[in-house]
Amino acid sequence: MYRVENLHKAIHVKRSTRFALLHVNFVGRIKRILDRGVAAGVFRAGVDPGQLYITMASVGYYYLNNRYTLEVIYDQNFVSDDALDARFAFNVDTILRLLKP
Numbered sequence: 001m002y003r004v005e006n007l008h009k010a011i012h013v014k015r016s017t018r019f020a021l022l023h024v025n026f027v028g029r030i031k032r033i034l035d036r037g038v039a040a041g042v043f044r045a046g047v048d049p050g051q052l053y054i055t056m057a058s059v060g061y062y063y064l065n066n067r068y069t070l071e072v073i074y075d076q077n078f079v080s081d082d083a084l085d086a087r088f089a090f091n092v093d094t095i096l097r098l099l100k101p
Contacts, residue, residue: 027053037099044101055098059091 037043
């Protein structure tokens with residue numbers, strides 16, 4: 001949905017009150033998680049919650065959105081259980097390294 005909506009410059013979601021309500025507290029929720037992690041000493045201070053969300057979404061989105069061409073390039077099935085488990089573990093490790101103090 002978002003990909004098509006972006007192609008249309010968000011014309012429909014700009015008019016939607018429901019769309020805005022679905023996302024109103026999302027970045028705030030991430031900020032609270034970051035704040036708790038900083039207080040516990042497991043996350044570094046100064047990470048922007050909006051930028052973190054965009055990075056997390058990008059890391060997950062690109063892999064699946066481009067899987068067909070990537071499967072040709074790498075000659076492997078990108079959505080097998082093993083491939084998805086490996087990608088998930090890599091993504092989690094990547095994000096946690098970004099957050100380390």
